[in-house]
Structure formats: structure tokens, C-alpha cells
Amino acid sequence: MSTLSHLDAEGAAHMVNVGDKKSTLRTAIASGRITMSANALTAIKNGDAPKGDVLGTARIAAIMAAKKTSDLIPLCHPLGLDAVDVSFGYEDNAISVTATASLTAKTGVEMEAMAAVSIGLLTIYDMGKALDKGMVIEFIRLIAKTGGKSGDWHAPE
Amino acid sequence: MSTLSHLDAEGAAHMVNVGDKKSTLRTAIASGRITMSANALTAIKNGDAPKGDVLGTARIAAIMAAKKTSDLIPLCHPLGLDAVDVSFGYEDNAISVTATASLTAKTGVEMEAMAAVSIGLLTIYDMGKALDKGMVIEFIRLIAKTGGKSGDWHAPE
Amino acid sequence: MSTLSHLDAEGAAHMVNVGDKKSTLRTAIASGRITMSANALTAIKNGDAPKGDVLGTARIAAIMAAKKTSDLIPLCHPLGLDAVDVSFGYEDNAISVTATASLTAKTGVEMEAMAAVSIGLLTIYDMGKALDKGMVIEFIRLIAKTGGKSGDWHAPE
């Protein structure tokens, strides 16, 4: 006879059951940035980074990561994305990454947007680390989401 | 006849050829943290987060991500890790993640440690976002590396 | 000219075409167990297994395996799970694993539940094998399914 009780108490990890949720349009925007030395930033801007085209590679890595999200984050549901868009911006001592994901589904795409940003930033680190090992990834956060029962949400200014 | 020249200029993305490098012991330590509301932090500490055991799940996600690094970061070499270790710390308004990776190989394990930290933090975000969508991932960086031609490196204080 | 006939006789492996099936709610429950020495069972119960938290790790492995099912079983359709739940029970000389999977789709989730149980049990083996290499995985079977054209089914007592 099994005694399941104490092994499956409230605290056990589990996927949320989305079976009763409605399939609605959902979008999410996330962003983050990586700070770096002037030297590294200039090399990336000029296309002189040692492993080649940094932002083109980071963009593909970010898009592909969004599609792998449910394989990376244990309790995420597998989702069929309608779109993922990744863009970059140069700041004074940093490069920013913004990702937008959308689909019509029973659960949101926040994690897909967050994963795209994270892997995009890691790829920049990988391709620039020969120039500056001290680059720091920071400020990865959700900017906004729409759709679903919890409704729209925007990060505070 | 092909005219390869301008398509494969210096700037094209490419894996670094590590064929001539020596196989040596290499280690890397990376860390990062995720800031959150007192409410979310307390729930995680108390095991009351809505998807269950946050740090246990994040630890497994981080370890598995380290093993997937070359599938996530386009120009990383596939590596056979000897060890990955992931630990967490509670801060005042944040949880920190530290990952240590090691192996004997021709190239370093910085990206494996960085990937473990990043996916560990994303998993915490995923499991806590019903409590606080405004959590922010920050300060992901390499703490130290040892081994290889470029030698030891420590992040500045 | 191709002569396809004998190469594609009835016996060739193929995915069943589910294009004409209706999308309905489907659930599946599977279970199995792993027998082990009293020594190994006590260590796992007490949290003293050499690789750490056995059931927490096995649970995550089981959930992630359910999501990978169509990548593991050649003729399974890729499915977007609504939920997967994994629970454990202590028996006299064994640990049992039960997995429940559900979704609304054109085909059933039996294999997702069976895969979750199998990988959960393999993970327990991996984490306990330093204590007892003679552990045996047994009695992996479908307990029940609901939905779909073939209707409900329950394993005989």
C-alpha cells in the first residue's frame, strides 16, 4: 500500500493545470541589457568581435531559445508561438535586448520573451568575452503582458 | 564558379577552432540574483509559492541547462562536464544563484556556469511570477575562471 | 522510375494520421514502481542519498520527460499538454510513481503519462544506484485513460 500523503504535500513542484482556461490572444515583452567596456562595445559595433557578427548571432539564438522555453523551464507549458521578435539597442556602455512574443493559447508567453532575452544576452557575452570577461548582464524583466485571466500588466516606471 | 570572398569576410560568425589547444583542467564560477517583493520572497522561503518547491526546481533546471549550453549558445563547443554545482542564497529582497562548473577540456566552461545561473533565475521568475511579475534578474556575471591559455581570472571587487 | 511498392508495404512504420479526429479532452494515468533494499529506501526517505533530494529531482525529471515524449517515442504526435502531475508513494520495499497527464487534442496522452513514470523511475535508480545497483523497475502500466474515439479505459484489477 502506498502512503502518498506526505510526499505530495502542497509544496511539491507541479505544472499549473490550464485545461479550464480560455484560449485567448496573449503577448509579452521583456528586455535586459549587458554592460561592457568601451573597447568591447566598439568592437561589436564595428563588426570586429573575435567570433564574428554578434547581434545577428544573438538574435537567432534568442529566437531559437523562445521556442525551447518549455524544455528549459521545468514547469512551463509547451506552446506554439505565433511570433517572436528580437531587437537590440546600443547604450553608452551596454547593449540592450528586447523580445516580444505572442500567441493564442491557454497560458501566457512571458517566459518565452524572458528566455529569448536571457539567451540573447548570454550569446553576446559568449561572443565578447575574449574582449571583456567582466561584462555584466542586468535588468532582465518583463516590460508588459496582455491577455489571459490576469489581464494586462505593465512594469512600473 | 563560386565567389566566396565577400560572403565569408572576417565578420562572419564562426566557432573558434580549439584543435590546437591543450586539454587542461578548467573551472568557472558565475552568479546572479533576482530581486522581488517581500511578499514573494517570504512565500518562496516558506515553501508557499503557487507552483511548489522553487529552489529545488530551479537547481535542477540550472544543472540541466549547463548540459544544454552548446545547444543554446550558437558558437559554444559541446563539452563533457565533470561537475556542475548550483547554490542559492537569500538576500534582503532577492535570491542569489551561484554555479560552479568544471572539466578537463580544450576550452573553458564559463558559458556553462553562466547558462546555469541564467536558467536557474528564469525558473525562479517562472515559479514566482504569480506573486510578483515585477521581479528583476540582475548582476549575472562571471566571478572567476581557472585554466586554459588565458589563465586565471577573477572579477574585480 | 521508382518502384515504391515493396518498400512501403503495410508493415512500414508510420505515424497514425489524426487529421480527421476530433479535438476532445483526454486524460491518462500511469504508474510504476522501483523495488530496492531496505538500506536504500531508508536513505532516500531520510534525505541521505548520495546525490541529494531523490524524489524532488525525479519529479522534475518526470515532468520534463512528459514534455519530451514526441522526441523520444518515434511515432508519437507532438502535443501541447495542459497539465502533468507526478506523485510518489513509499511501499514496504519500493517507491511507486504515478503520473497524470491531460490536454484537449486529437490524440491521447497515454504515452506522456507512461514516459513521465519511466523517467521518474530511472532518475530514482540513478540517484540510488550507489546504494543498491540491484534496484528493479517494474509494473509500469496505464491505469486509466479518458476521452477520444476509443473512450474510457481502466486497467483490470
Add this chain to the structure above:
Amino acid sequence: MSTLSHLDAEGAAHMVNVGDKKSTLRTAIASGRITMSANALTAIKNGDAPKGDVLGTARIAAIMAAKKTSDLIPLCHPLGLDAVDVSFGYEDNAISVTATASLTAKTGVEMEAMAAVSIGLLTIYDMGKALDKGMVIEFIRLIAKTGGKSGDWHAPE
């Protein structure tokens, strides 16, 4: 402040947003072939190839590749296939592979059929290369597609 403009010009790689497309029945057929020496072809026909059953293995590889398409081709959408069918034909100095894929979705399954053919042919190469390293894969193309806004299409004779 970010200056996103020149980094995200028209030319940046991106997934097409299929959010506004209708979910309709879509099918695609692709084919290709691999030419080889009479010696290699005879061995494969007779089941004497050094790694064993060539076409049975290539068929499974092709089916599994169709399911991995969105993980292989960076800008493909993840799709839940209804069916994939793979068949082979013997030609005078070649083996041909044909794959048919179908589903009801917002975007087409051309790439799934093309990927199945390509990986099926690569698997034949792998299993026959000890007999003939000079085998050549050729004429991989879309034969026909149906469904979607762009309608039906057939390859010219």
C-alpha cells in the same frame, strides 16, 4: 537611451507573425534522392549494409526530423503535426525519398516535409558511406502544397 533603429532595419531575421492567419488544413509533399554505386545499392537492397537495416532506420530518422523542424530551422514556427508519412523508391542508381506532412494550423508544413526528406537521405548516406563515400544527395524539392492563403502549389514538371 537605446537607439534601436539601425540595428533592427528591415533586413534583420525574424519569424513571420502568423497571429492573424486562419487555421486551415495544410499538406506538403517533398522528395529527393541519393545516387550511389551499384555495389552500395545492391547491399542496401539485400540488407547487407554494414550498419544494418538502412531504409527502416532512415524512415524513423525522417519522421523524427519532421517533429524537430522548428528546432533546426531558426525561423520556423513550432507546429503540432497531424501526420508524417515517409516512403522510399529504388531507382537505377539511386534511392528516392518522399515525405508527406499535414496538419491544421496557421502556417504551412513545407519545411517539415523538406526536413524529413533531408534527414532521411543523410541517414542513408551515413549507413552506406562505408560502401561508397561518393554518394550524392540531390533534387530535394517541394512537390506540392495545399492550404493557406497562398493556396495550392505544384512543382513544374
Add this chain to the structure above:
Amino acid sequence: MSTLSHLDAEGAAHMVNVGDKKSTLRTAIASGRITMSANALTAIKNGDAPKGDVLGTARIAAIMAAKKTSDLIPLCHPLGLDAVDVSFGYEDNAISVTATASLTAKTGVEMEAMAAVSIGLLTIYDMGKALDKGMVIEFIRLIAKTGGKSGDWHAPE
């Protein structure tokens, strides 16, 4: 300041560090079986199962699963297998699967052999479940291992 102590107590899941182990030849043999109705067994033997060639498909699934082991079992090390061999046997009311794996590495291949057996059996279940949903997978166990610090081991009779 982090207070890592109680979060990383002895019980936390972790990969064993194999950095100090010697790279030696290691082999493992595992087996298991799936019991089924006479009807299902006859159909499989005769090549009449509804999804086609059962054992050919299960063999490929088993081999591919061995290569995915470190992606399935959270604390397994990624290993570069030298060989995997999978064989089947017909019993009175069952089909048995045996897998042998080998490599020269710092850690053993027991889990690769166990994973091959498990996924091979699940594939048989998948391909036969339209004939008999009550099939039961049982007796998955390690038969023998050689090599490594813990030396040779054989399952008791």
C-alpha cells in the same frame, strides 16, 4: 549578504564531481520486458501491428535514447558513447529488450543502458497499445557493469 548555508545543505541535488576519476573502459548491460496478450504478441511477430514495424522502430528509439540520457536524467554526466547495442527476444507472453553500452570515460554507462531499455519498451507499448492497452513493462534492471573504481558487478541470479 548571502546566507547560503541552509539552502545548500547535504540534501541538495548535485552532480557527482568526476574530475578526479580515471578514464577507463566501462560497459553496462541492462534488460527489461513488456508482457502482453497473445493477440498483441502475434500481431507484432507477424508484422501486423497497426503502426508498422515494432521492433525495428523500438531499436532505433532505444539507441537514440541512450544518446539523450544526460538530457533526460538530471544528474547524469554527458558521455560520448563508443557503442550501444539493442536486442529483442520473444518470450511466451512478452518481449524482452537487452541493451549494452560501452565507452572509455570517467564515469559509468549504466544509465545509458537502462534508458535504452526503458525507451525501447515504451516504444513497443506505443506501437501495440491499439491492440492491448493492458501491456505491462517490468523487470527493468541492470544485468552487469564493468570498469570504474567500484569494479565489476553482476545482478544476483
Add this chain to the structure above:
Amino acid sequence: MSTLSHLDAEGAAHMVNVGDKKSTLRTAIASGRITMSANALTAIKNGDAPKGDVLGTARIAAIMAAKKTSDLIPLCHPLGLDAVDVSFGYEDNAISVTATASLTAKTGVEMEAMAAVSIGLLTIYDMGKALDKGMVIEFIRLIAKTGGKSGDWHAPE
């Protein structure tokens, strides 16, 4: 009692056991091309293809595919690549792809180079198919290999 004999006859698919082979430097070069309309070729050259930067994306897809080879081709050994290099050439009515792979291992890297070429070409097809669905992938072949017991090999002119 099992009767393994007829199920595991010579013809069964199996990985070649490379345990007794020497680890030596091995390289492989493969190439292929995709023919297309003048319209499509011009759009790709000018950076006007509808999904964005075609060759940059195809290059990353090709490199990542090389790393996934053992997950795509059932009987390939998992290998730790030292380098993969992918280049493109414009022909009159086609784009050619060449991939070079190398490592020090017990078995060759031909399939890694062939897989890189195949997935690179499929990616070009995917990104150009809105311009020309009739593009044809052809002439994928091994150009040369070095190392290993079978020695050097070059494709006949």
C-alpha cells in the same frame, strides 16, 4: 526463455563499436547548393528576402545542426567538435554552402559536415520560399575527409 537469434540477425541496425579505434585528428569537408530564380537570388543578395538576413541565419543554423548530428542521425556517435566552419558562394542561379568540421576522436566527422550543409540549405529554402517555392537543393556530397583508419579521401573531380 528468450530466443534472440532471428530478431538480432546481421541486418539489425546498430552503432559501430568504436571502442578499439584510435583517437586521431579527423576533418571533413562537405558542400551542396540550392538553385533558385534570378528574382530570389537577387533578393537574397540585396538583403531583401522577406524573413531577413538569409545567409547569416543559414550559417548559424548550419553550425548548430553540426552539433546536433548525433541527435538527428540514429547511428552516429556523439562527438565533441573542435571546429565547424560554414561558408557560402553565389553562383549564377544558385547559392552554394561548404562546411568544414574537425576534431580529435575515434570516429570521423563526415556526418557533421554533411548535416551542416543540409540544414544550411534548408534554412535558405525556408527564408526564400515566399519568393520561389521551386528552389531545388542538390549536389550535397562529401568533398574530402582526412584521418582515421580508412585514411584520406577526396571526391572524384
